[in-house]
Amino acid sequence: MLYNPYDKRDASAPLAATSFSTSSCDDDYRARLGIMARELALRSPDILLLQDVFATADHRYNTAAYLARHLHMHASFHPARPKTRHLDGRPIDSHCGLAVLSRHRIVASMKIDLPRDMRDGERIAQFVDLDVAGTRLLVVNVRVSHLAGAEALRRHQIERLADLLADASDYDHILVGGDFNTGPKDPALTPLRDLDGFSVSEAAPGRGVDRLFGLSRYGVMPMGLSNAQPALERLDPATNLFPGARAALSADLALGQMYDHGQQSLALQTAAE
Numbered sequence: 001m002l003y004n005p006y007d008k009r010d011a012s013a014p015l016a017a018t019s020f021s022t023s024s025c026d027d028d029y030r031a032r033l034g035i036m037a038r039e040l041a042l043r044s045p046d047i048l049l050l051q052d053v054f055a056t057a058d059h060r061y062n063t064a065a066y067l068a069r070h071l072h073m074h075a076s077f078h079p080a081r082p083k084t085r086h087l088d089g090r091p092i093d094s095h096c097g098l099a100v101l102s103r104h105r106i107v108a109s110m111k112i113d114l115p116r117d118m119r120d121g122e123r124i125a126q127f128v129d130l131d132v133a134g135t136r137l138l139v140v141n142v143r144v145s146h147l148a149g150a151e152a153l154r155r156h157q158i159e160r161l162a163d164l165l166a167d168a169s170d171y172d173h174i175l176v177g178g179d180f181n182t183g184p185k186d187p188a189l190t191p192l193r194d195l196d197g198f199s200v201s202e203a204a205p206g207r208g209v210d211r212l213f214g215l216s217r218y219g220v221m222p223m224g225l226s227n228a229q230p231a232l233e234r235l236d237p238a239t240n241l242f243p244g245a246r247a248a249l250s251a252d253l254a255l256g257q258m259y260d261h262g263q264q265s266l267a268l269q270t271a272a273e
Contacts (some may be wrong), residue, residue, distance in 0.1 A: 015046040015132070015255065017232055019177040019210045020248035021061050021143070025054045025087050026094045027241055033063065035236045036243045037070040043231060043250065047130070048073070048101035049177040049212075051143040055079055057093035064099030066191035073101040076109035076128050081121045098126040098141045098178075105131040110162060114157045120145050123226075125161055137255065138171040142178040152182060155188040163213065165198075172220045173255060174198075176213040183209075203228035203251035210249040224254040 040048070048067070055062040055077065068075035079095035086092070100109070108129040116123045126141040144157045158180070165174055174205065182188050184204060192213055193200055201214040203225040214223040233247035 014226075015253040016043065016250065017047045017049070017175060017177065017212060017225075017253045018043065018248050018250045019049040019051075019141075019168045019179075019212055020232055021051045021179050021210070021244050021246065022053055023054045023244040025061075025085055027243065028239065029054065029061075029087060031236075032237045032241055032243060033066055035239065035241060036063075036168050036232065037067055039232045039234065039243050040067065040071055044071075045101075045250065046103045047139060047175065047253070048099075049139065049141040050099040050101065051141070051163075051179045053077060053095075053097045053099045054085075055095045055097065056087070057082070057095070061087070064101065067244045068101050071101065073103055075099060075101045076106050076126070078109070078111040078124060078126050080111070080124045083121070091252075098124060098143065098272060100126060100128040100139050100141050102128070102139070104133070104137075107131050108135070112160075114142075114144070114160055115153060117145060117147060117150060117153055117267040120147050120150070120153075125164070127164075132255065135255075136171060138168055138174040140165065140174060140176040142176070142180070144179070144181050151186075151188060154186075155191075158188050158243060159191045162176070162195050165192075170218045173223045173225075174215040175253060176215060177211060177249075179209055180211050181209045182211075192269065201225045208246060208249070210246075212249060212251050214253065225251045226254065227252045 053063045062079040064075050077099040078097050080097040081093050084091045085094045112125045114123040128139045130137045145156050147256035198215045199222045201224050203212040214225045216223040228251040231250040232243040
């Protein structure tokens with residue numbers, strides 16, 4: 001295993017977390033890859049939650065793998081929504097999935113199927129178990145339905161997510177983020193904001209649909225989210241392209257005091273059943 005200096009980092013030190021939709025293979029995909037890598041390198045995030053992650057079936061292109069190499073981060077990618085997309089004007093079999101990149105070791109990762117609408121295709125959540133300097137943090141990455149008029153479906157997807165989190169008993173602290181396709185006053189977010197047994201902090205932009213939630217079980221120090229701000233929003237002067245279709249969301253994550261119960265890994269399989 002390669003030496004990673006971040007594995008020795010103080011677990012109480014703030015972490016920089018970013019949620020970003022990489023916009024699949026839209027626009028000039030290969031040019032945007034370079035822009036994403038450069039912009040993210042400037043910010044040096046500790047944890048990246050990526051949605052709309054393009055990957056070709058022949059493994060020639062994979063946004064998560066490319067960024068992980070250039071940022072020197074661990075990566076976990078889960079493919080979703082397989083279909084024929086167009087790259088450089090040519091049809092290609094591909095996926096549009098979810099990925100978590102981390103400067104800390106990834107212990108385990110799995111995907112959870114969410115309720116779906118046939119018009120929308122597959123929707124998943126990604127559960128990733130991180131070892132942060134000897135303690136465990138569960139990172140949950142999601143992109144819920146974007147369909148117009150599908151408020152009930154989005155609520156159902158977020159309720160399913162909240163039910164899984166309530167059962168993730170190995171963790172005192174959980175970071176949830178991604179593209180929720182909801183406004184700040186949307187009641188679909190209530191199951192996360194009012195999750196029983198947890199104190200919840202939230203980071204969100206003044207506009208947009210990305211969210212980061214810090215969930216801490218009652219009885220432990222709450223996990224704070226601060227300095228929420230847009231990221232990856234600069235126009236690249238050389239190509240006249242943005243990194244993605246919209247800005248990312250960045251925030252500082254203060255883990256507080258985390259407790260290691262000596263358990264091996266999260267009960268992901270139990271939560272999935």
